[in-house]
Amino acid sequence: ISSLLLRSVDHTSIPEWLLNCCRSLCCADVSQSALLFLCQGTLTMLDWQDGRMGPSGEALLLDTVRVLFTLSSQIKESTLEMFLSRILASWTNSAIQVLESSSPSLKDRLNGNSDMVRRLLEYVYTHWEHPLDALRHQTKIIFRNILQMHQLALEESGSDLAADGFIFQLTESLLRLEWHSKGKYTCLGCLVDYIGIEHILALAKTIPSQILEVMGDQSLVPYASDLLETMFKSHKSCLKSQAVDSTWIDKWHETWVSPLLFILCEGNLDQKSYVIDYYLPKLLNCNPESLSYMVKILQTSADAKTGSYDSRGALGALMACLRTARAHGHLQSATDAWRDLVSSARIKQGLIHQHCQVRIDTLGLLCECNRSTEIVSTEEMECIQFFITYNLNSQSPGVRQQICSLLKKLFCRIQESSQVLYKLEQSKSKHEPENELTRQHPSVSLRQYKNFMSSICKSLFEALFPGSSYPTRFSALTILGSIAEVFPVPEGRVQTVYQLSHDIDVGRFQTLMECLTGTFEEVKILAFDLLMKLPKTFVQFQDSEKLQGLFQAALELSTSTKPYDCVTASYLLNFLIWQNALPSSLSAYLKTQRVACGDGDKSAALVESNTLIVIKCLLENLEEEVSRAENSLLQAAASFPMYGRVHCITGALRKLALNSLQLVSEWRPVVEKLLVTSYRLSAVVSPVIQSSSPEGLIPMDTDAESASRLQMILNEIQPRDTNDYFNRAKILKECDSFDLEDLSASVPNIDTSAEIKGKEGKTCDVTAQMVLVCCWRSMKEVALLLGSLCQLLPMWSVPESPDGLLTVEQVKEIGDYFKQHLLQSRHRGAFELAYTGFVKLTEILNRCPNLSLQKLPEEWLWNVLEEIRCSDPSSKLCATRRSAGIPFYIQALLASEPKKGKMDLLKITMKELISLAGPTDDLQSTVPKVHALNILRALFRDTRLGEIIIPYIADGAKAAILGFTSPVWAVRNSSTLLFSTLITRIFGVKRGKDELSKKNRMTGSEFFSRFPELYPFLLKQLETVANTVDSDTGELNHHPSMFLLLLVLGRLYPSPMDGTCSALSMAPFIPFIMR
Structure with missing residues (x-):
């Protein structure tokens, strides 16, 4: 096995059965993953207990860890990294088993001062803040096992573990670290478990206060509170074992409770909140008797420090302590708390305190109970x-x-x-019960x-x-x-x-209905949910005349020019759909609207029947309005914006379980009409949304007289940000009856308006803003409607299927629609919402059993990548506006790929994009490079890709830094945006006010161990920058990428734990930085 691990196999000495079974393992170039799992098999399948492996087993144990150290510097894929950490933790467990009965020579090689332990500690220090939580947990196990290994190695000498030089140096070095390092808390907790708290308190007497100080940072709070719990439990058991009377508790209170009370009274808001939520419950669970000590001190202080608007004071601390104590069962009832600990008047004082948290804590004291x-x-x-x-x-x-x-x-x-x-x-007890309940x-x-x-x-x-x-x-x-x-x-x-x-009487019911008409959607949602929670037999729900009036009002609101009115209409309709009296109350109205409902299927659910009636009514109105909008978009924007109708239809569909419909035959034509009408509506508003400057565009009416003139204008305002944007200017085509004056007169700027006739024949103004709002909201609602249809409706590929509502061809049409609008829309509001609908579609397609539909996302991805790569001047892809909807389109296709698979689409796409984003001398590659940089930025920002995207960060950083030296401004701009995203992805979201927050940094060894490819790259780039700083004229010559390099290096810092002989040392960078 040692020969296999070290890849030095002598084929003549290998048994034939092993050669037949594992021939691939006997060759020189074994893959990293195979070698890794060979180590795992060695550790798990061999018996390491009681020294049964003998001297050769000890040698194999050392060979195994050397191979693991080598793999640690080579493996960068997150899955294999996690396996490596587990196997290394397993190795430390095996080493402990061997040490319990090993030879003195092995104990010398595995004690705290040995080279093996030093390398294990380096691994811990490098990975204890790794993004993967499971890997961080393994570093904790490894560190604890290192302590146990050292303890076993020292057993024969009989020396005190706490007084040992290795332990002493380790403790001192950990205490010297800054408190923002999460690994520090974990390792100190392990040390406390092994050597006790007394030795640490002797080195750092104020350590409780130091840890409480950092509890204002939410990311550190769990680690700090766990460490404090470990420490004060250890201290309590230590003091109790040494004490002869009860005076030990005073020392314990002074060490752990006094700093807590100081924070509760004087600390900042976040600090107090986290201490109360995390630290205080653990302290009271450890020693409930401390509550009376805390209340006694706080009661005295509360008389003098009641607090203010921006300070809780001692009263706030008192209420927080009582609330926590009661919630965890340390107070039997609030009445007991008032009688024994605090007065009723003080409780009321807390309920109307100026500081909101004091009011909350006092209310919590009353409401919370175990x-x-x-x-x-x-x-x-x-x-x-x-x-x-x-x-x-x-x-x-x-x-x-x-x-x-x-x-x-x-x-x-x-x-x-x-x-x-x-x-x-x-x-029916005859006597009044006297017990703890009542x-x-x-x-x-x-x-x-x-x-x-x-x-x-x-x-x-x-x-x-x-x-x-x-x-x-x-x-x-x-x-x-x-x-x-x-x-x-x-x-x-x-x-x-x-x-x-x-x-709830008539007046209160009316009050709830009026809440649906407000401008805040949260209030509408709450009022609607409350109405839906009332019983169906509620008397106000049976008045058919009132329901008919509400339905008529909802239809009118659904076509209002005020955007929030259509939201009101949607909630009103959803409320009415669930009422038994709706069909009878709409009989007259539906007759005038000629909506063919018939008697309906008696076995169908009432809600489904009502939904069908309402959607048919809305759809008929929408079809008529789209027809009118095709003649005059200005008239539609001013009098009947169509997005309200679509919003109400989408809202009704979302409340219905569309996968278990009973009226399938009646739904099928409705769904087909919905799709056709949606495409017609989209075609009406697309010219505005896809204009290169939609914010100031007012199109002409498309009646017969002005159709040719409008077409001429639209031809001239076609997007100028396509693939020929950087190569040649857009030149207006000549036309006999058209000049620039006509253009400026016919397409007014954002400050002008057109006059049209409103509903009542009155003249009203239509501004560019009104047109744009109408168009992008219509596009938004169409996208959401199509997304809902894809997500909720069953698909069928056999025409004779009785239960299908959406055909394969219809799904493909929806996909083509999203593709067109994501790749051609310029208005962010439009393509962002199209993205939402498209994501729903791609998620459905990836789960679809139909193979032809399953392959659609892959086909769409290859097509758009080919279009980006070719850089055809006739392409309609937007090269400005950060590539507009193109990154969203690719994001949706990749993020919906099943994570349990091999993620082949992501791998191939990233390889292609990084290739396009790299440096090249071809001027024709400028536009593809801009697209690639913008798409990479979107993918690195996508949290759904998580750790899967981490292996590509180094290549992305190289592309961003090299792109910053491009002579083309667009490339430099996109490179800057990509670089900013990568900095956030690597170092985390900036939470501090200072430029280099302690929370957004890492050690040089940690950074370069995660991204080793960047070590030679950054060093070479820094050398190039240093060589160009001094020019022959004596003037400073700032290299374009100097700022980016210094920005990265400025976030790296040396750690006291860094090995002096590390291969990824920061030392080579220093001379160039000094220059």
Whole structure:
């Protein structure tokens, strides 16, 4: 096996059976993956316990780790990297087994001062902040095993592990590291487990305060809190074992609780929040008795420091501690907390405190409890009512969400505890129960619950007055929705203490309907969801005359020129679709509209039947309006923008389970009409959306008189940003009856407007903005409609299939539609929404059992890559606007590729794009290079590709840096954007205000171990830059890529852990930087 691993096999000495089975492993060039898993087999299949392998086994063990170290510097694919880390961790486990009964020579070679352990530590330091969480976890295992290996190696000497030189140096070097390094926390935690906390506290007495200081950074909080927990648990057990009385707790409080109280009173907002959420619960779970110590100190301080708008003060700290204690079961009830620890007046003071978090913590104290059946006391209900009066209008979304969430927890407690009370009441006990649940008769508590909930609902509906603010409406509707959800309509023998529908009269129903007409969609959603939670037998839902009026209003709103009106119409229609009385209330209206519904299938679901009626009605109106828009787009933009109808159709389809339809024969022609009408609508608005400057375009009416003139104008405003953009200027074609003055007169700029006749025959102005909004919203809604059809409707390839709604040809037509608009639209709003619909289509195609449909994404990808590569001047691909929709198109095709496969499309595409983005002397390659750089940028930004894209970062960085030296501005611009994306991808999103935040850096060894190809490249580029800095004239000559190189190198820093003889040392860069 050693010969196989070291690739030094003597074929004459190999057994014949091994040669027959593993001939490929016996050759010199074994693949990295094969060698890696050969190491794994060696470690897992051989018996390393009790020294059974003997001296040759010890030699094999050392050979295995040397091979793993070699592979570590060569393997860069994330999957193999993770396997390597697991195998290396497995090696350390095997080494521990061998060390337990090994020879002294092996112990010398595997103690902390040996070369093997040094290389293992280098691996840990290089990978302890790796992007893969599983790999970081393996580095923790390796580090812990290193400590155990060293401990076993020292067993015979009998020396104290904590006093050992290797451990001492290791501890000191870890403490010297900056606290932003996540690996530091993990390794210090392992050290505490092995040597205890006393030795670390002796070296760094203020370490608890140091760790609490960094808990304002969310990315470090889990690591810091886990380390603190390990430390204070170790310290407690150490002090208890040494103490003779209870005075040890004072020292423990001074070390761990006092810094916590200082942070709670004086720390910044984020720091306090994370300490309360992560550190405080662990501290109380370790020592619940500390609560009384904390409350005693905070009570004294709260009298003097009640806090302010921007400071919680001691009162805020007190409420946070009590809330955490109760939520984790350290307080039996809020009443006990008030009586024994804090007064009722102080609770109310917290509920209306100037600082929002103090109010939230006080509310949490009342609402949160570790037992869902604990009775809500009268005092708690009074305080909740008091709180709601003053806190519905919070301007902070986060605070609103927390208030609603906490109140929902309270309602759940009321519902759960009421079931217990009903059981107690049914037992018909003659005496009033006196137990931990209740101190009064169950019927009294149930009556209090009902009165309390009615009072809450009254306050919430009163807050929904006309003109009330968005925050108030959001809070009130969310809480009402929680009440309707927590207290459902009783079924069978289940009893409920409260029903919301019993408290909704005509006035309150009208209030909810008026909430649908607001400008904020979140309020519409909440009001709609609340209406849908009410029982279907609700009296207000049975008034057919009122439903008919609502339907007529919804149709009028769906064609309003105000964009938010169509959203209102959509929610109104979706509400009406679910009402039993809808068909009867629309009989007269449908007759005038000549919508052929018939009696319908009696077995069909009512919702499906109603949806079909509504969509037919909307579609008939839409077809008529598209016909009118084909003659006058200006008239449509001013009087009947069509996107509202499409939006309502899409909204109705989304609420329906289209994969289990019963009226298939009636749906099929409707779907076909929807597709045809969508394509017609798209054709009407496309000239504006695909114009190179759609923001200021007003097209002429396409009636017979002006058709030729409009065509002439559209020919001249065709996009000038195609593949000949960088080669020659666009020259206007000559025309006898056309000149520039006619053009400026016929196509006004953004400040002019055209006059047309509105619905009532009145003259109204149409601005370029109105036309553009109408066009791009129409394109957006068509894209979303087609995406919904692809995602929800079943596909069929056999014409005789009775259940199919969408044919293969129709799916291909939809794909061609998306392709055309993604590759030709210039308006970002249009192609971004087309991308959303196209993603839905590609996801469906990749899962489709039909092979011809499965291969469509691959065909589309090859076609667009070929078009980019050819750089034909007649191509309609947009070379400016960051390649417009082209990156979105390729992104959708690649991101939807199944991740469990080989990702062949991504590999081939990246290879092609990096080749196009590389340096070349051919001037004809400028446009393909710009496209390639823009597409690479989009792919590196796509989070769905995750770690799969990491192996291409080095090549992308090379292309960006070399592209920065191009003489063509467009190439330099795209290279700059790509480089910026790569910096974010490598170093993370910038969260600090300073230019070089500690969180967005890494050590040189870590950076170059992830991207080894960049080491010689950056060194060579830096040398070139240094050689061109000094010119013959004595003036500084700044090389174009100097800034990019320094930007990368400025984010790298030397670590105290870096090996002095590292092959990827930063030392060679220093002379060139100094020059």
